[in-house]
Structure formats: structure tokens, C-alpha cells
Amino acid sequence: MKPFLVLIFFSLISCLSSSYGYDPLDPHGNITIKWDLMQSNSGSSDLRVSLFNYQLYRHIDQPGWKLNWGWQGDEVIWNMWGAEATEQGNCSKFTGGQLPHCCEKSPVIVDLLPGAPYNQQTANCCKGGVLSSLTQDPSKFVAGFQMNVGGSADYTGFQMPENFTLGIPGYTCGNATEVPPSKFYSDGGRRRTQALRTWNVTCIYSQFMASSNPKCCVSLSAFYNNTIVPCPKCSCHCQGLSPANCIKYGETPSLLQQKHDPNKEQSPVVICSQHMCPVRVHWHVKQSYTQYWRVKITITNLNVVQNYSQWNLVALHPNLQSVTQVFSFNYKPLNQYGYINDTGMFWGIEFYNDMLLQAGESGNVQTEMLLHKDSGIFTFREGWGFPRRILFNGDECVMPLPDDYPRLPNNAPTAASSSACRIFLPLLLLIVML
Numbered sequence: 152m153k154p155f156l157v158l159i160f161f162s163l164i165s166c167l168s169s170s171y172g173y174d175p176l177d178p179h180g181n182i183t184i185k186w187d188l189m190q191s192n193s194g195s196s197d198l199r200v201s202l203f204n205y206q207l208y209r210h211i212d213q214p215g216w217k218l219n220w221g222w223q224g225d226e227v228i229w230n231m232w233g234a235e236a237t238e239q240g241n242c243s244k245f246t247g248g249q250l251p252h253c254c255e256k257s258p259v260i261v262d263l264l265p266g267a268p269y270n271q272q273t274a275n276c277c278k279g280g281v282l283s284s285l286t287q288d289p290s291k292f293v294a295g296f297q298m299n300v301g302g303s304a305d306y307t308g309f310q311m312p313e314n315f316t317l318g319i320p321g322y323t324c325g326n327a328t329e330v331p332p333s334k335f336y337s338d339g340g341r342r343r344t345q346a347l348r349t350w351n352v353t354c355i356y357s358q359f360m361a362s363s364n365p366k367c368c369v370s371l372s373a374f375y376n377n378t379i380v381p382c383p384k385c386s387c388h389c390q391g392l393s394p395a396n397c398i399k400y401g402e403t404p405s406l407l408q409q410k411h412d413p414n415k416e417q418s419p420v421v422i423c424s425q426h427m428c429p430v431r432v433h434w435h436v437k438q439s440y441t442q443y444w445r446v447k448i449t450i451t452n453l454n455v456v457q458n459y460s461q462w463n464l465v466a467l468h469p470n471l472q473s474v475t476q477v478f479s480f481n482y483k484p485l486n487q488y489g490y491i492n493d494t495g496m497f498w499g500i501e502f503y504n505d506m507l508l509q510a511g512e513s514g515n516v517q518t519e520m521l522l523h524k525d526s527g528i529f530t531f532r533e534g535w536g537f538p539r540r541i542l543f544n545g546d547e548c549v550m551p552l553p554d555d556y557p558r559l560p561n562n563a564p565t566a567a568s569s570s571a572c573r574i575f576l577p578l579l580l581l582i583v584m585l
Contacts, residue, residue: 174356176465176494176542178487180206182282182317182354184218184324187333187346188309195229195301196309199346201275202294204282207485208465208496209356209545214415215280216294217318218260223310225302227251233276233296234260252298259318262294273297284545286483287463287498315352320416321361324354358546364388366419367548368428369541373436375531376557382426386549390427397423398455419454422510429454430507430543432464436536436557443475443521444529444536448497450543451515452507459507462516463498465542469535471495473523479504480518493539531559 174180183203190197202218204211217237228236229251236253237260245251262280263271275295283291300309315324327350334345368382390397400422419429431451438445448466452459465485472492474482485494497518499505504516529535534556541548 176467176485176487176540177207177209180209180356182206182211182322182356184315184352184354185333186311186327186350186352188348189346191309191347193308195299197297197299198309199297200234200295202282204284204292206284206356206545207286207487208284208463208542210284210287210461210463211280211282211319212460212544213279213281215262215278216282217280219257219314219316219318220312221257221314222312226300226310226312227302228253228258229299229301231260231296231298232271233273234262234298236260251301257314260296262296281461283461284463286485286496287461311350315354317354321356321358322354323357323360324352327352356545361546365549366428366546367430367432367541367543368426369538369548369550370431370433371435371537371551371556372433373531373536373557374438375436375559378557380551380555380557382424382428382431383549383551384425386426386428387421388427390423390425397421397427399423417456420456422453422455424453426549428549429457430459430548432541432543432548434537434541436531437519439531443523445519445521446536447517447519448480449515449517450507451510453510453514455510458509459544461498461505462507462544463496465494465496465540465545466538467494467540468538469493469528470522470525473525475521475523477520478518479516482520534558 183205185201185203187199187201188196189199200218202216218234227242227245231252236255236258238255238258239250239253240255240258242250242254245254263277264279265277267277273296275293278291278294280294281291282294283289285292311327311329313326315327316322317324330349330351332346332349334343336343365387368386370382371380372378396418398420421427421429429452431453433449433451435447435449436444437447448464450462450464471484471494474484474495477497479500480497481500483496484492485496486492487494499507499516507516508514534553537556538550541550
């Protein structure tokens with residue numbers, strides 16, 4: 152496929168991705184809920200449920216996932232390990248013994264918090280509903296719990312529930328699909344067992360469904376131009392219009408006045424600006440060397456009521472295929488198409504800058520990266536040195552219009568002409584000397 156056709160294709164996909172739940176930078180990204188039926192009889196069924204975050208850069212932050220489904224019959228949850236139901240419900244028909252853990256027709260299940268008692272834990276549990284992305288921390292992208300399900304006297308066997316939701320804005324889950332039974336290893340890998348039956352439920356993310364407004368924006372600058380291109384006006388909200396909520400710079404709202412439910416995502420309270428975004432990403436073309444060029448990236452938190460833990464940034468730029476060194480951040484290419492290596496993911500170093508603090512003197516993180524000048528494609532003209540797309544925590548950031556990008560002065564030499572001068576000037580001097 153020709154380069155310009157590839158560009159048009161990805162531009163169209165980018166426009167559709169926000170509303171249809173498809174991300175061209177992570178085409179296989181999803182959250183898969185796996186149900187393993189481990190044992191079943193006429194009285195009850197033992198199940199193992201696992202959540203896999205197969206998204207490359209989109210993670211689940213606090214307050215975490217809240218798995219919900221609808222039982223097809225009169226099932227109840229007798230016991231749970233690794234998670235708990237938020238409501239027990241009406242269990243009045245079960246008398247004369249221990250009551251079930253949950254009798255709700257449509258239970259809401261949440262992960263246990265870290266430090267839960269050992270007799271309530273199970274593998275991959277107890278992270279407070281937080282799931283890391285597949286790239287950022289592969290050891291924490293799975294959650295799991297176990298439960299014993301039964302019912303009244305006429306309970307005859309397990310029926311897979313329906314109408315799944317994750318309880319996270321933007322995610323939509325499909326129907327359960329039966330797949331080959333999962334297999335498990337024990338005794339150091341010498342014995343292999345398997346589930347009786349296994350089902351998968353796939354959930355995908357749409358930024359359009361998650362929020363009607365963007366959550367971040369991008370500003371630009373370069374060493375060769377005095378112009379600093381700000382975030383576009385009204386990128387996330389318009390100041391003064393409802394429901395925008397902002398405070399003047401230097402002011403801090405009283406924490407006692409902030410209504411905050413720890414089980415729900417808090418609405419941002421941002422510093423008043425023309426763009427009204429909780430997060431601003433600034434891309435600065437800092438310096439040019441003979442064989443390399445340097446970029447500085449600054450991420451600023453303008454949300455005065457939230458820290459962003461385990462944050463990440465995804466950038467798309469054609470020269471990312473030649474990254475030489477990244478300072479202060481972790482970096483990994485996101486090469487999903489084999490022949491295109493123009494996308495990379497940045498995230499903080501653990502215990503150093505992996506938390507983006509609230510607005511203030513420490514409310515930003517910075518890095519610089521060194522890139523090699525690829526012959527034939529490198530130039531500072533026409534805004535080539537700036538990114539095509541920026542995503543923060545998996546959400547698309549608003550970019551300035553291309554016509555507003557900092558431009559080279561009219562008399563500035565191009566990369567090709569300066570290279571030609573370096574080649575022919577010594578030859579000219581040699582001819583003069585002869």
C-alpha cells in the first residue's frame with residue numbers, strides 16, 4: 152500500500168475509533184472476562200473468574216472495576232474468595248443456617264483491597280480493582296476471584312449469566328461465548344487438569360462513550376521560533392459554561408467542601424484556562440545536532456483534586472523508529488503492524504515519577520529524548536518535528552491545528568541543503584587551492 156493511502160486509512164480509522172470502540176494503535180486491545188466452571192453437581196457449582204487487561208496502554212485506575220451480570224435463574228452466591236458483592240440482597244427464603252454471600256439477581260462484584268485476610272484471598276486478587284496495562288506492568292494485568300454458586304432446592308446446574316458490565320465509563324461488554332476448557336498445571340507442571348467448561352466475555356473501550364469531552368490537550372514550541380502554540384481554546388470545556396468547574400491559579404478549594412465518594416470517579420476541578428483541560432502535554436523541539444535532534448516533553452496536571460498514578464503517554468511520530476535515548480521515563484515502541492514503527496509509549500519510573508501529582512509546583516513530570524536524523528525523511532519544515540497524535544492514559548488529546556504549528560524562518564536552510572553544503576564546500580575549497 153502506498154504511503155499516502157496508508158495515511159488516509161489511519162486518519163479515517165482515527166475518526167471512527169472514538170465512537171466505535173476500535174483503536175488503530177491497539178487493534179487487539181480489550182478486557183476479557185474468563186469464566187471457568189471447575190465443579191458442578193445438583194447442589195452447587197464452583198467457578199473461577201479472571202479478568203485480563205489485554206490493552207497495551209489503557210489501564211484501570213482507582214476506584215477500579217465493578218463487575219456486574221444478571222443471573223438467568225434463581226442463583227445465589229454462597230461464598231466468595233478474592234472479591235465481594237457490594238450488596239447481600241434479600242436472603243429471607245434461606246433460613247435455618249448460614250445465609251448466602253449474595254442473593255441479588257444482578258450482583259455487583261468488587262475486588263478486595265490490599266491486605267485482605269489470607270483466608271479470603273485467591274490468586275491475582277486484592278488490588279482494589281486496579282489493572283495495569285499489558286505493556287506497563289505485565290505482572291499486574293490480571294485479576295481473579297472464586298465463588299460457589301447454588302440456588303433453591305430445584306437447582307439443577309450452572310447457567311452462564313448475561314448482561315455483563317465492568318462498571319467503568321466507556322466499556323461495553325458482549326455476550327458470553329463458550330471456548331475450549333482452560334487447562335491448569337499442578338505439582339510443578341507434572342500434572343495437568345482442566346475446567347469442565349469455559350466462557351469468555353469481551354469488553355472494549357470507546358472514548359466517545361466514556362466522556363463527551365476530551366481529557367487532555369497538547370501545546371507546542373520549538374527552538375527555531377519564538378511562538379508558543381497553546382492548547383486550542385475550549386479543548387475540554389469552555390470557561391464560564393456549565394458544567395465546567397475551575398478555580399483561579401494559586402487558589403486551592405477546601406478539601407472539606409469537596410464531595411467525594413471513594414467508590415466513584417471524581418469529577419475534575421481544574422485551574423481556569425482557555426482550554427480547561429485536566430492534563431496538558433507540551434512538546435518542545437529543543438535542539439538540533441549534526442546527526443541527532445532533541446525533544447522535551449512536559450506533562451502538567453491541572454486537576455487540583457486528583458493524582459494520576461501509573462500514568463502513561465502514547466505518541467505517534469515518524470521518527471520514533473529511530474529513538475536513541477529517553478531520559479527520566481520508561482519507553483517502549485508499540486509496533487503493531489510490523490512495517491510501521493512510528494508509535495511509542497512513555498511511562499514513569501517506579502518510586503521516582505510514576506505518580507503525576509496534583510496541580511502545583513510538583514504537578515508535572517518531564518523527559519527528554521534523543522532521536523537520530525533519518526536521511527530522506529528528516530526535516531523541521533511544515534511541522535514535521537511535532538507529533539501526529541498524543542494520548543494520555545489511553546484517551547486522545549486535542550492537538551493544535553496544523554496551520555498554527557511553529558514554522559521555520561523563511562531563510563532557514565533545510566536539512567537537505569545543509570547536507571549538500573557539508574559535502575560540496577570542501578570540494579570547492581580544494582579546487583580553489585589547486
